[in-house]
Amino acid sequence: MRRYRSTRIGDVPLFVLVVALAVFGILMIYSAGVVDVPNKITAGAWRNQVTWFALSMLVIPVVMRVPVAWIEWAAQPAYAFCIVLLVLTLFIGGGGEGVAASEKSWIRVGPVTIQTSELAKIGVVLMLSRVLGEWREPPSTLWALWKPVAVVMFPMALVLLQPDLGTGLVFTSILIWALFWAGTPLVTLFFLVSPVLSLFLSINTIVWGVYVVLLLAVLFFRRSAFLSEKVTIFLLNVVAGVVALPLWQHLKPYQKNRLLVFLDPSVDPRGSGYNLIQSRVAIGSGGWLGKGFTMGTQKRLAFIPEQHTDFIFSVVGEELGFIGVLAVLLVFGLIFWRLVKIAERSSDPFASMVPFGLFGSWFAHVLVNVGMTVGIMPITGIPLPFVSYGGSFLLVNLLAMAIVQRIAAETGRG
Secondary structure, eight states, X not given: OOOXXXXXXXXXXXXXXXXXXXXXHHHHHHHHTXXXXXXXXXXXXXXXXXXXHHHHHHHHHHHTTSOHHHHHHTHHHHHHHHHHHHHHHHHHOBOOXXXXXXXXXXXXXXXXXXXXXXXXXXXXXXHHXXXXXXXXXXXXXXXXXXXXHHHHHHHHHHHHTTTOHHHHHHHHHHHHHHHXXXXXXXXXXHHHHHHHHHHHHTTSHHHHXXXXXXXXXXXXXXXXXOHHHHHHHXXXXXXHHHSHHHHHHHSOHHHHHHHHHHHOGGGSTTTHHHHHHHHHHHHHHTTTTOSOTTOOHHHHTTOSTTTTTTTHHHHHHHHHHHHHHHHHHHHHHHHXXXXXXXXXXXXXXXXXXXXXXXXHHHHHHHHHHHHHHHTSSOOOOOOOTTTSSOHHHHHHHHHHHHHHHHHHHHHOOO
16 A cells, blocks of 8 residues: 655645635634624634634644554544543533533533534444445345444434434434445335334325335335345334334424424424524525625524524525525535545545545535525534534544545545
């Protein structure tokens, strides 16, 4: 394996796009703090983001000097370390800025709070890449997926206990995209996620019944699967549909409201529906070119909730308009494209899996965050990568980008 002792950038377009997006994020966080209603938290948030960005830029060259072989070796201890952090978070963790103390998502280290689930995403990507990198042929049965599924499900369960449903969805995205890149047949992926689909379709008994009948027909005519596998898949889907009501009854009120508001914001216009209504108003009022940087009226009057974190995309839409929104989405699209190209160029299985695992993580964040601001996804409270306020979130994502740069440097340009 060729070794690079320099810290040269492996993929210049990716590096430029990510850094430019992070700088743009700082500007939008600054704008989110320019309000007519005084707010110390949002007003000073951009300074904290600049500090974390500067720290990241100092650490990135160090990460880029670490050989990929060392990173692969460190996958197991890094994963174990992340599991320990997640367990500790459940006992000594607390809420972050603007988050209820009952939510165990952050650990305080001196004056700094760190969201441990963000570190866990990188640990899962590395460990999953190592496990899937050992495959020599695509899995022929659903049972063959037990190991990668276990790698993701264990930390995901710890995150759901915090509780943090949004981050749990990101772990699911990492698993699905990684399995896809590893060569898992699409029909196998469908059977893997089918119980989750059954859970949501059970809202309507007729729709769920039709789905179960169709699933049974597909399983009956599928010749490549074992009988035990077919029976297990069918029973899991039935169980998912049956337990839907008990699970709903055990959800906390705010979790129920978020799902109900997703279906109809008017059911709680002054509560959970308020966030979505104000977000839609802000984005819609931006028009084609927006109201101008720092000039968003909905934002200045602090009508947009969490406008420097979860709903910063609403600020982009109001102040920069459709053109600004389109530009941000285009940048994310180009970032995803570069990650796929790096994964394609690498002949090493581990090195190829890492960029695609990160693709799965960032794709889920963008899809859910943008979707919830316009009402096509439930409000789950996950930030927009490189744009939303969050020091540890920015640091982890930039360090992940540095790992990809190292992979691209050792792979060579394509």
